[in-house]
Structure formats: C-alpha cells, structure tokens
Amino acid sequence: MKNNQWKRIVLKVGSALIAPERKGCSSRYLLHIAKFILQCRDQGIEVILVSSGSVAAGSHFFGNLENPSLAIKKAMAAAGQNEMMAAWDRFFDFPSAQILLTHGDLRDKERYDSVRETMFALLDNGILPIVNENDVVTTDELKVGDNDNLSAMVAAAADADSLIICSDIDGLYNKNPHTNTDAKLIKQVHNIDQSIYDMAGGAHSSVGTGGMKTKIEAAEKATSHGLSTYIINGFKESSFEQLILGNNPGTIFSPYDSPMKEDLHWMTHTAKAQGELVIEDGFDYPFDENSEQLTSNEISEVHGEFAVGDTILVRSEDGKHLAKAEANYSSCLLNFIATHDEEGDEFQHHTGPIISDKNIAYLDNSHEEAHK
Known part of the structure; x- marks a missing residue:
C-alpha cells in the first residue's frame, strides 16, 4: 500500500533511536522520524507512535548500571518516560497523548475495546497517541515483553492500514548481514512461514530488546489483520524519504487477502x-x-x-x-x-x-x- 493510500499508520520506534548512548534522549535520529510524522499528517494520514525508550532514557539518572535490578529498571522507566515524552513533544506544534499499556489491558476484551475508543477519540481530535508498555507495573504475567509485538496489537486495535517497524538494518535479509557480507535484502514477503522465521536473528542493539524474530512475529500479527507491514532502517533518513514518496526502502510483508475478523484476530494474537x-x-x-x-x-x-x-x-x-x-x-x-x-x-x-x-x-x- 503506497503512502497516498494510507489513512492511518502505526510507527514503531525502538530504544536505540531514542537514547542511542543511554545518556538521556537524543534528537540525533528522532529529527528525521518527527519530520516523517509531520509529512504524514500534512497529507491527512493519521499516525500512532509506539515508542520504546523509557528505560534507556532514564538509565543515566541511576549511573548507567551494568546489571540493574528489576526494581531499578522500573524506576528507570518511571524517570525516563517523562523525558521521552518531552523529547517527542519538542518536535511538534500539535498535542500528543501518553498511552501506557500492559498485556493485561489488551487481553481483557472490555479494556481492549476501551483502548480502541481512546485512540479513536485522540485521532479524531488531531492528537498524536504515543504508546509504550507500562514497565513500571508490568509483571511476567502481564507484560508483552517487546514493543514490536505491542505495535502490532496496537495497529490491529486501531484499524490501521500499515505498520512500520524501525530496525537497525535495512530489513529482512536471507542471512545475518552483520556477519555475512553476501547477505541479500528480501524486498517483499508474501507469506510468513518457518523459512522466514529461520532467517530472523537475535538482537544486535545493546539498548533494545526486540530482535528480528519479534519483528517477524509482529508482521505476522499485523498482516493477518490486513495491514501491510514494513521493516525499515530507522537510523537512515532516506528510509523515511522513500516511504513518503510511496517507495519501499526495506522489506514489506503483504497483508492477508482475506483478513481475520476483529474478534478472532484479538483471540488469536492478543488474548492470552x-x-x-x-x-x-x-x-x-x-x-x-x-x-x-x-x-x-x-x-x-x-x-x-x-x-x-x-x-x-x-x-x-x-x-x-x-x-x-x-x-x-x-x-x-x-x-x-x-x-x-x-x-x-x-x-x-x-x-x-x-x-x-x-x-x-x-x-x-x-x-x-x-x-x-
């Protein structure tokens, strides 16, 4: 789906783009992402931003500990969430809204529907929803665990047209490009099967938690709901320049021809x-x-x-x-x-x-x- 056909997109941005050096938020990579959001809105395209980074943004308040305890990580998230929201706000001349979720909010149908209604109300009033997992209150039982899968759940809940997931490489390769010079970028995936998962490697970033495998999982959730899903290099400004022109700068995953019905998609991919x-x-x-x-x-x-x-x-x-x-x-x-x-x-x-x-x-x- 080209950008001039988009009505609503979900953009997922990872921790390494927010706080690349774990010294608080940096505008180094956020500037061109914010520009893309502005361009989309200028074209009448609604945007929901799923932004990781609260722990990375808040870690410098605690001396950038090598192996912080769970309680300290939650404290980092609490301190960093304000900084992260402020970092995004300074790029925009329109309001944004913070939405903090746990898996418990999404797997309960009544709360899931409430989240949907809130996002729709924000979009109807020109407010940018910024979504993150609520790390302060999550437990093993309640957490999604990575914002790639969270972004797919949010995209399905929001009835978006496309999901765009930022990575540290150009897209899905047939083998790990960090260790194989002959790795080839796969421009389009029509069907996500085991061979696609076999190509997915682990996380390379020291900041983020989501590797390529979680991005493929997210793509499977999103495409089954009828969304085109992109994995792009979020560190390159050219990725967003190509997207706004309607081109594919990375890997695009084609949506199901016959998407799952809303309730069945929720039960399959969101309900626990x-x-x-x-x-x-x-x-x-x-x-x-x-x-x-x-x-x-x-x-x-x-x-x-x-x-x-x-x-x-x-x-x-x-x-x-x-x-x-x-x-x-x-x-x-x-x-x-x-x-x-x-x-x-x-x-x-x-x-x-x-x-x-x-x-x-x-x-x-x-x-x-x-x-x-």
Missing part, C-alpha cells in the same frame, strides 16, 4: 489463554455450530484456573494446539466433571457445549480458512 483443555484423540473437530461440538465427554484433562468467558487453549492428547476459544464453564466445574465419569454423563444431559461456538480461533493449519 488462562488455561487449557486436553481433548481425547480422535475427536472430529472443528468445534462449531456446523459440526460436532465439544462436550464434557471428550475432555481428558483440565489445566490452569479460568472462569466462564475466559479465553482457553484446546489441545489434543499428543500436544497439538488446536484452537483458542471462550470457555462456557469454569475450570473448577470442568475439573470435577473430567474426574467423575458418572456425574459427567449427567452433566452432559443438562448442559450445552464446553466452549463457545461463536468465538473460536483455530491454530491448526488444516483449519486456516476457518478464521480468515
């Missing part, structure tokens, strides 16, 4: 399974209103704790992940039924399907068409 059901081998799925429905008789194991309405993982006894779905019953009740055959038969006579047949995201490739 609160538990899992193991079903007996041989059960003929998919589990929907047009085929055999999953009942208590097919459950062999129940793992985790979940309530009615929570997202759960359904897998086979051989370990294959089959689907994510909305639970119609709690783990407590299903655990009881799974271990009491006689009560299970009685339960089956008086209840409906174990999972909702309306919100099912299939994870097995053989049912790929079911959620496109």
Whole structure:
C-alpha cells in the first residue's frame, strides 16, 4: 500500500533511536522520524507512535548500571518516560497523548475495546497517541515483553492500514548481514512461514530488546489483520524519504487477502489463554455450530484456573494446539466433571457445549480458512 493510500499508520520506534548512548534522549535520529510524522499528517494520514525508550532514557539518572535490578529498571522507566515524552513533544506544534499499556489491558476484551475508543477519540481530535508498555507495573504475567509485538496489537486495535517497524538494518535479509557480507535484502514477503522465521536473528542493539524474530512475529500479527507491514532502517533518513514518496526502502510483508475478523484476530494474537483443555484423540473437530461440538465427554484433562468467558487453549492428547476459544464453564466445574465419569454423563444431559461456538480461533493449519 503506497503512502497516498494510507489513512492511518502505526510507527514503531525502538530504544536505540531514542537514547542511542543511554545518556538521556537524543534528537540525533528522532529529527528525521518527527519530520516523517509531520509529512504524514500534512497529507491527512493519521499516525500512532509506539515508542520504546523509557528505560534507556532514564538509565543515566541511576549511573548507567551494568546489571540493574528489576526494581531499578522500573524506576528507570518511571524517570525516563517523562523525558521521552518531552523529547517527542519538542518536535511538534500539535498535542500528543501518553498511552501506557500492559498485556493485561489488551487481553481483557472490555479494556481492549476501551483502548480502541481512546485512540479513536485522540485521532479524531488531531492528537498524536504515543504508546509504550507500562514497565513500571508490568509483571511476567502481564507484560508483552517487546514493543514490536505491542505495535502490532496496537495497529490491529486501531484499524490501521500499515505498520512500520524501525530496525537497525535495512530489513529482512536471507542471512545475518552483520556477519555475512553476501547477505541479500528480501524486498517483499508474501507469506510468513518457518523459512522466514529461520532467517530472523537475535538482537544486535545493546539498548533494545526486540530482535528480528519479534519483528517477524509482529508482521505476522499485523498482516493477518490486513495491514501491510514494513521493516525499515530507522537510523537512515532516506528510509523515511522513500516511504513518503510511496517507495519501499526495506522489506514489506503483504497483508492477508482475506483478513481475520476483529474478534478472532484479538483471540488469536492478543488474548492470552488462562488455561487449557486436553481433548481425547480422535475427536472430529472443528468445534462449531456446523459440526460436532465439544462436550464434557471428550475432555481428558483440565489445566490452569479460568472462569466462564475466559479465553482457553484446546489441545489434543499428543500436544497439538488446536484452537483458542471462550470457555462456557469454569475450570473448577470442568475439573470435577473430567474426574467423575458418572456425574459427567449427567452433566452432559443438562448442559450445552464446553466452549463457545461463536468465538473460536483455530491454530491448526488444516483449519486456516476457518478464521480468515
């Protein structure tokens, strides 16, 4: 999708661009990124900025420790977030708004919808949303972990046209360009499969946390929602000059021809399974209103704790992940039924399907068409 067809984009900028020397924020690379944002807005293109950098921006307040504790990292994020927002604000003559998120905000459907509504209200009033993970309050349970994947979740929530992810190299290469002089840039990817992931290396920046693998994960999330996704070199001003001209300066990932529906995309790529059901081998799925429905008789194991309405993982006894779905019953009740055959038969006579047949995201490739 060329820039003159964009209506709304999400731009992800990493820590190494914000605070390249961990001495606070620097305008060294931000100036040409800000210019690109201004040019987009001048063309009527709405922009949402996903900006890492709060920890890197705040680290100098704590002596740039080599191995800071988790508590110190959270304090760095708290101190650096203000500095990062101020750094962006000084480039613009229009207002911006800070949106701090955790995975807990996105995987809860009510809060996810609230985030959507807030972003739309900001955009409708000409305000630039600047999104970051809320490092101060995140835990292992609540964190996304990298802003590449966060940017894809935000792009899907915002109904954007394109996601642009800044990297420290020109795009996806067939091999690591830092160690292979014959590495070739892949200009376009039509289908993200295992061979694409095999090309992705680790993170090379001492500041950022997202390597190429997380960028491919983000591209897979975004393209399945119908977004064109770019990986570009954010350190080069020419990358943004080419983008604004409608050219591809890096790697573009083509969107699905038939994108996932909003609710199924959220369940597949954003919602986190609160538990899992193991079903007996041989059960003929998919589990929907047009085929055999999953009942208590097919459950062999129940793992985790979940309530009615929570997202759960359904897998086979051989370990294959089959689907994510909305639970119609709690783990407590299903655990009881799974271990009491006689009560299970009685339960089956008086209840409906174990999972909702309306919100099912299939994870097995053989049912790929079911959620496109």
